[in-house]
Amino acid sequence: MKKRTLLILLLFPCLLNAQGGMWVPLHLEKQNEKEMQSLGLKIEADDIFAIAQPSLKDAICQFNGGCTGEMISPEGLLLTNHHCGFGAIQQLSSLENNYIENGYWAQNREQELPAPGVTAMFIARMEDVTALALLGVSESMAEEARQSQIDKNLAQIRVNTKKEKWEDIQIRPFYNGNQYYLFVTQTFRDVRFVGAPPSSIGKFGADTDNWVWPRHTGDFSMFRVYAGKDNLPAEYSKDNVPFRPKKHLGISLDGVREGDFTMVFGFPGRTDEYLPEAAIRQVGEVLDPAKVAIRDRALKAMDGFMRKDPAVKIAYVARFASIANAWKKWMGEMQGLKTYGAYEKKSAMEAEFTRRVEKSVDFKYKYNNLLPRLRDLYRDIEPYALARDYYLEACLRNNEVLSLAAGLNSWIESYDKNGEAFFAGKQKDAAARLEGFYKDYRPEVDEAVFAALMEIYAENMPEEWGGGFVKMAAAKNGGYSGLAHTMFSNSVLPYRAKMEALLAKEPAVVAETLKNDPAYTFWKTLSDAYQEKIQPKLQELQPQINLLQRQYMAAQMAVFKEKRFFPDANSTLRLTYGKVSGYSPRDAVHYEEQTYLDGVMEKYSPGDYEFDVPQRLIDLWKAKDYGRYADASGRVPVGFIGTNHTTGGNSGSPALDAYGNLIGLNFDRVWEGTMSDLNYDPAICRNIMVDIRYILFIIDKYAGAGYLINEMNLVKGKRKRK
Ligand code: ARG
Ligand code: ASP
Numbered sequence: 001m002k003k004r005t006l007l008i009l010l011l012f013p014c015l016l017n018a019q020g021g022m023w024v025p026l027h028l029e030k031q032n033e034k035e036m037q038s039l040g041l042k043i044e045a046d047d048i049f050a051i052a053q054p055s056l057k058d059a060i061c062q063f064n065g066g067c068t069g070e071m072i073s074p075e076g077l078l079l080t081n082h083h084c085g086f087g088a089i090q091q092l093s094s095l096e097n098n099y100i101e102n103g104y105w106a107q108n109r110e111q112e113l114p115a116p117g118v119t120a121m122f123i124a125r126m127e128d129v130t131a132l133a134l135l136g137v138s139e140s141m142a143e144e145a146r147q148s149q150i151d152k153n154l155a156q157i158r159v160n161t162k163k164e165k166w167e168d169i170q171i172r173p174f175y176n177g178n179q180y181y182l183f184v185t186q187t188f189r190d191v192r193f194v195g196a197p198p199s200s201i202g203k204f205g206a207d208t209d210n211w212v213w214p215r216h217t218g219d220f221s222m223f224r225v226y227a228g229k230d231n232l233p234a235e236y237s238k239d240n241v242p243f244r245p246k247k248h249l250g251i252s253l254d255g256v257r258e259g260d261f262t263m264v265f266g267f268p269g270r271t272d273e274y275l276p277e278a279a280i281r282q283v284g285e286v287l288d289p290a291k292v293a294i295r296d297r298a299l300k301a302m303d304g305f306m307r308k309d310p311a312v313k314i315a316y317v318a319r320f321a322s323i324a325n326a327w328k329k330w331m332g333e334m335q336g337l338k339t340y341g342a343y344e345k346k347s348a349m350e351a352e353f354t355r356r357v358e359k360s361v362d363f364k365y366k367y368n369n370l371l372p373r374l375r376d377l378y379r380d381i382e383p384y385a386l387a388r389d390y391y392l393e394a395c396l397r398n399n400e401v402l403s404l405a406a407g408l409n410s411w412i413e414s415y416d417k418n419g420e421a422f423f424a425g426k427q428k429d430a431a432a433r434l435e436g437f438y439k440d441y442r443p444e445v446d447e448a449v450f451a452a453l454m455e456i457y458a459e460n461m462p463e464e465w466g467g468g469f470v471k472m473a474a475a476k477n478g479g480y481s482g483l484a485h486t487m488f489s490n491s492v493l494p495y496r497a498k499m500e501a502l503l504a505k506e507p508a509v510v511a512e513t514l515k516n517d518p519a520y521t522f523w524k525t526l527s528d529a530y531q532e533k534i535q536p537k538l539q540e541l542q543p544q545i546n547l548l549q550r551q552y553m554a555a556q557m558a559v560f561k562e563k564r565f566f567p568d569a570n571s572t573l574r575l576t577y578g579k580v581s582g583y584s585p586r587d588a589v590h591y592e593e594q595t596y597l598d599g600v601m602e603k604y605s606p607g608d609y610e611f612d613v614p615q616r617l618i619d620l621w622k623a624k625d626y627g628r629y630a631d632a633s634g635r636v637p638v639g640f641i642g643t644n645h646t647t648g649g650n651s652g653s654p655a656l657d658a659y660g661n662l663i664g665l666n667f668d669r670v671w672e673g674t675m676s677d678l679n680y681d682p683a684i685c686r687n688i689m690v691d692i693r694y695i696l697f698i699i700d701k702y703a704g705a706g707y708l709i710n711e712m713n714l715v716k717g718k719r720k721r722k
Contacts, residue, residue: 020645020680021566022268022574024174024181025049025057026126031564036577040261042658048265048575051125056660058247060265060573060653061188061225062121064088068266068653069120069223072251072662073711076225076243077194078120079695080652081667082202085221088115089196090318103198105705112192112224114236120191120225122245123573124167124184132157133171133180143547150180157182166232174567176274176546176553183572188225188243190236195705196221197698198614204600206610207324211332212671213591215639215688216600219667220695222708249654250715252661253693255631256580256640258593263577264644264666264687266653268569271677274553276371277346278378280678284337286386288330290460291393295327297452298398305445313609315440323398329674336675340684356559367555374548381541387465387534394457395526400446404437404493405523408514415511423507431503434496443494451484466529473522491519569647576650578643583686585672597621597636597694620701629697638694640664641686647677655689661715664689 019039023032029045036045049057063069067084071077086100092113093099106112133153137146154171161169163184170183196202201218209215225243228234256262272279302320306313337343350371357363396403411430414422454470458480461467470483477483492498492513502513514520557565566574582593601621605611620626626636646653646666655664666689669676673685700706 019578019643019682020576020685021564022271022569022576022645022647023566025265025573025575026128026181028575032575032577036261036263039577039579040658041263041577043660047660048263054246056247056249056265056656057123057573058245059249060122062119062267062571062573063223063652064118064120066269066649067651068649068666070265070652070654070662071225071245071248073248073708073713074244075711076227076245077248077708077711078191078223078225079654079662079665080221080223081665082196082199082217082219082221083667084652085193085196085223086318088118088193088223089221091115092193099193099196100199103196103201103703104193105195105699105703105708106193107705107707109242112194115191115193115223116236118191118223119187119189120223121185121187124186126184126573127182128179129157129171129182130179143543154180170572172570172572174570175557175565176550176568178550178554178557179567181572186233188227188233190226190234190240192224192226194222194224194708195699195703197703200612200614201617201698201702204611204613205603207321207328208610209603210321210325211328211668211674213639213641213686213688214595214599215668216595216603217639217667217690218694218698219690220665220698222699248713249656249662250660250713251692251696252657252659252663252715253628253696254657254663255637255691255693256594256657256663258580258582260580261577261658262580262642262644262663263575263656264646264650264653264689265575265656266573266646266650266666267571268574268576268647269571269649271569271647273568273678273680274556274565275346275549275678276374276378276552277343277350278375280337280346281343282378282382282385283678284334284342284675286382287389288334290386291389292327292330292334294390294393294453294456295323295398297456298449299324299327301448301452302445305442305448312442312445315442316445319440332671332674333678336672336684337679339672340675340679340681342675342679342681345679353556353559357555363555363559367551367559370548370552370555374545374552377541377545377548381538381545383462384534384537384541387461387530388538390457390461391466391526391530391534394453395523395530399450399453400437400441401450401488401491401493401519402523402526405517405520406527408493408520409524409527412511412514412520415507420507423510427503427507427510431500434499438496438499441494441496443488446494447484447488450487451480454483455480464529465533466526469525469529487518487522491517493517493519569649571649576645578645578682580640580642581686582641583670583672583684585670585684591641591670593640593642594637594691595639597638600638614702617702625701626697627701629693629701631693636694636697637691639688639690641670641688643682643685644687645676645680645685646687650687659715663692665692665695 028049033045047055049055059071061069063080063084067080069078069080072079089099133150135153137149158169163169168185170185172181174181197218204217226240227243228240231244234240302316306316357367396406458467458470474480474483477486488494492502502510580593582591584590600613603611604613630636651667653666654662655666657663666687668688670686676685696709700709
């Protein structure tokens, strides 16, 4: 090997260990097929993705906008995660029929429960439309002119694209706006809940185990897609029939071993793999720590109440889990970036980039200034980006009463603009919408959260950006608890009965009262400070960053010609592949690739809401009543990990073997590798999947819903079971 090549390989180990990447399925044959086959794939690119004939892609859908699901029977049976179905299952639950707590299994089609609002979106076809999208666009164009030209082009593409009545068109930018792809989609809206295990299986380990390996969660739930008699998407009707997909996945009970090929097919949401070092440092050293500190306070305040009162616990458990999910991920991300040398890796890459740019006249002319300008802009935007996070995290996302105030604002503004006419008749509507807010709301919890958040806000937000106002308000009330207490005693917002009484009054009274409500005026002061002092700077700097990121993306692709680039995730269909593999995060620590039911029992802690185990599962374990779902060692596999490059949105994605058969269900990533959205490192980053044998074991042996397995396609073993 030439010295230079060796150096490059040292700098970019990803070239040696060619794993990682969320690949566009349209280009598998050109970009990936060879490598996939060398890793063990036994089928061909067009078995995975084809437009003219059925392929695996026809079994994959985006579930409910943010997750992935897959067809596992010819009759529209859909598999996804428990945490993806959670909202829908909660909606269908009541105190008497608590499907979250107890699980549920429809015994026949009549018992499949319509889940209003739940969607399943399939991709009929996709196309690279870059040339048309960028028609008439030139390098020298101003950004605004460029965007308006592109918008015109996209509108034209939409008009010219042939599609059926029941299809939709999506056009998405790829590679930071350097390429555009078109998707023709079909969205089904009659999706019914078929079954889920109890939370003690589907959410086993809850927040403590979240983002952590070894894992023992049976994170799955099942739905069925229904269609009109013509097999096309249709609004809910009891006359609808189970959808017959072009393709459903075969299921293999063969299991996996270290080193086996696997791939994950789904809808990853967002990654930022091509940022400069300055940007990922900002995330890891400034923004993540701030957001973590804010959520720390909110979670601590909530936790105190949840431990004291089981009713509060029920009301807040979903909210707590969702706040804790990102909180924990950011913590893992900031640690991982530092521990595994992400900054050094980026800076070595940038040094090589600069060296190559300097050497070529052509590159030098085009890319010379990119990195220095990006660094300057990231430095300039930092205080504003931080202030944005403080505002969003402390005043909106984690602060219920202020976020309600923000929600009411559009109402108040509309009253000011359109007068009484706007209000007339809308009050009932508003009351119904507030129902959702108050259902799981406890003013005493929110008051404590408010006090905690305002304290950290005042400590960190510059005086003139809202920090000073909060400090003064606290001083006037003898501190942050005093401030919270005064506000919650005088505001209408935290109290359902008071709000309902208010809404029954004359529109003018409603509007005036809301406008003068202390929670509303408090939010308004902070929001105005944000709109005046922070927003304009963001609006000035962000587009400049976006423009340079687009150029930097193109530059990286031009300068590192030897490297393959996958586009950052953007909620479109992608394939990632790799191997089943354990990992070694620290000196002397090695994690194996597979967990077992015995591990569930090791973690079992009777009565603990995170680690309780249902009696029936204990009985099956004691009796070793595992049916065909144990492996050759006589144990039931529960979870496994691999080097598939996944992110949020990949939850519920199928894990497939070398033949394209379903072997597991993706649902999480390992703690040390949560940095993968900014810095995928094949040595450390692992995705976590539930083993399909655990899923079928629970359905069949635990839930007694084996009739569902009859409609699935269990493929004969391709190799001897271990
Ligand atoms: N961390 C996983 C994801 O990002 C699972 C989240 C659901 N589980 C939980 N305990 N909150 O979505
Ligand atoms: N748990 C994530 C999801 O819900 C997956 C991940 O972030 O790895 O999509």
